[in-house]
Amino acid sequence: MFVKVERDYEAMSQRAARIIADLVNQKPDAVLGLATGSTPIGLYENLIRIARDEDIDFSGVTTFNLDEYEGLPAAHPESYYSFMQQHLFDGLGLTEQQTNLLSGMAKDPAAKCAEYEEMIRRAGGIDLQLLGIGGDGHIAFCEPGSSLAGRTSLVALHPKTIADNSRFFDRKEDVPRKALTMGVGTILEARACLILATGNAKSDVWAKMIEGPVTAQVTASALQLHPWTIAVSDELAASKLQNLDFYRHIDRELIDQPELPLCIFQPELDPRRNIFAAL
Ligand code: GLP
Numbered sequence: 001m002f003v004k005v006e007r008d009y010e011a012m013s014q015r016a017a018r019i020i021a022d023l024v025n026q027k028p029d030a031v032l033g034l035a036t037g038s039t040p041i042g043l044y045e046n047l048i049r050i051a052r053d054e055d056i057d058f059s060g061v062t063t064f065n066l067d068e069y070e071g072l073p074a075a076h077p078e079s080y081y082s083f084m085q086q087h088l089f090d091g092l093g094l095t096e097q098q099t100n101l102l103s104g105m106a107k108d109p110a111a112k113c114a115e116y117e118e119m120i121r122r123a124g125g126i127d128l129q130l131l132g133i134g135g136d137g138h139i140a141f142c143e144p145g146s147s148l149a150g151r152t153s154l155v156a157l158h159p160k161t162i163a164d165n166s167r168f169f170d171r172k173e174d175v176p177r178k179a180l181t182m183g184v185g186t187i188l189e190a191r192a193c194l195i196l197a198t199g200n201a202k203s204d205v206w207a208k209m210i211e212g213p214v215t216a217q218v219t220a221s222a223l224q225l226h227p228w229t230i231a232v233s234d235e236l237a238a239s240k241l242q243n244l245d246f247y248r249h250i251d252r253e254l255i256d257q258p259e260l261p262l263c264i265f266q267p268e269l270d271p272r273r274n275i276f277a278a279l
Contacts, residue, residue: 001229003210003247005238009198012234013042016130016196019230021050023128029060031120033129033187034088035140036065036080039196040132041087048091058092062123064116066131066140066187068102069176070109070154078168079104102152102180109180113152117186129190133197136160137205137218141181144217148225150183184222192228195220197237206233207240 006012020043024030034040051058065080074081081101089099100119106112120126131139136158142150143158156178157165166175187193197206209220210231216222223229238244 001210001224001226001231002250003238003241004230004232004251005241005244005248006232006234008234009042012196012198012232013040014046016040016043016194016232017046017050019194020047020128020130021054021056024056024058024061025054027127028057029062030127031123031125032061032063033126033131033182033190034063034065034084035130035132036067036083037132039198040130043130043196044088044091048088051092058094059098061094061098063094063099064120064123064126064182065099065101066129067179067181068104070104070178070180071176072104074101074103074105104176104180106180109154113154113180116152116182120186126190127192129187129193131187131193131195131220131223133195133202133205133209133220134161135164135201135205137208137220139184139187139195139220139223141179142184142187142219144219146184146216146219148214148216148219148222149185152180152182152186154178154180184219188222188226190226192230193223193226194230194232195223197231197233199234200236200239202233202237203240206231206237207242211242 004015006015020032050056065084068080072079076082084099084101102116103112133139136144138161141155141157143155143161146155162175162177166172169175205218205220208218209223212218212221214221214224241247
C-alpha cells in the first residue's frame with residue numbers, strides 16, 4: 001500500500017484529483033470506479049476544475065459506482081445517483097450512457113447485481129477504483145463480517161453506518177437499512193485502488209486499514225492484498241499511523257515521478273524499481 005499524507009483536506013483532494021486527471025489524460029477510455037460520501041466531494045470539485053482548465057476530455061470514460069441505497073428511487077435527493085449528478089457528472093458533462101450505478105429499486109436485486117458484475121467485465125474491468133472508508137472500517141457498503149471474496153450483492157447496513165448516514169436524512173426512520181454494493185472481491189479486481197480519508201474521526205480505522213491485520217471486521221484492510229492501493233489522507237486521519245515517517249520517506253522519493261496507477265499502463269515508468277534499488 002502506498003501511503004500519502006497531505007497537509008489538509010484540500011491538499012488531499014487536489015492530489016487525488018490529479019491522479020485521476022493524469023490517468024484519463026493517458027488513457028482517455030479509462031474505466032473509473034466511483035465513490036460517494038462527504039470525503040470525495042473536494043476531489044470531485046478539483047477534478048471538474050482541472051478538466052475545465054486543462055481541457056481534459058472525459059467523453060470516452062466509463063464509470064461504475066460502488067453502491068446504492070436499497071429502496072431509494074434514483075430521483076430521491078439522497079440517492080447516490082443524485083449525489084453523483086450533483087457533485088460530478090453534471091460538472092464533467094458525463095452522459096447516462098457513460099455512467100453506471102446499481103438501482104436501489106431493482107425488483108430482483110440478485111439478478112441486477114450479477115448483471116452489474118457482467119457490465120464491469122464487458123467494459124474491460126475497472127482501471128481505478130476510488131474509495132472512502134466508513135466509520136466502522138468498511139469500503140463501499142461491505143460491513144464488518146462481509147466476505148473478503150464477496151461479489152456485488154444486497155446487504156444489511158451496520159447500525160453505526162445507519163447512525164452515521166442519518167445526518168443526510170430529515171428523520172431517522174427514513175435512513176435506508178439495506179444497500180446494493182460491490183463486494184470486496186469485486187473491488188480487489190480493479191487494476192488500482194485510491195482510498196481517501198480525512199479528519200480525526202477516521203484516524204482509528206485508517207490505522208487499522210493500513211497497519212492492522214487483514215480482517216473481515218475492517219473490510220478496508222483487504223486493500224493490503226492489492227498490489228496497487230494508494231491511500232491518501234490528511235494529517236488528522238494519519239495521526240495514529242505507527243510508521244508515518246517511513247511512509248513520508250517513500251512518498252518523498254516518489255516526488256516528480258508519475259503517479260503510480262499510470263505505471264499499470266506504462267510499466268517502464270514504475271518508480272518502485274528505483275526506490276527499492278535505493279533502499
Ligand atoms: C458510506 C459509503 C462509503 C463511504 C462512507 C464514508 O458508507 N457507502 O462508500 O466511504 O459512507 O463516508 P464519508 O466520506 O461521508 O465519511
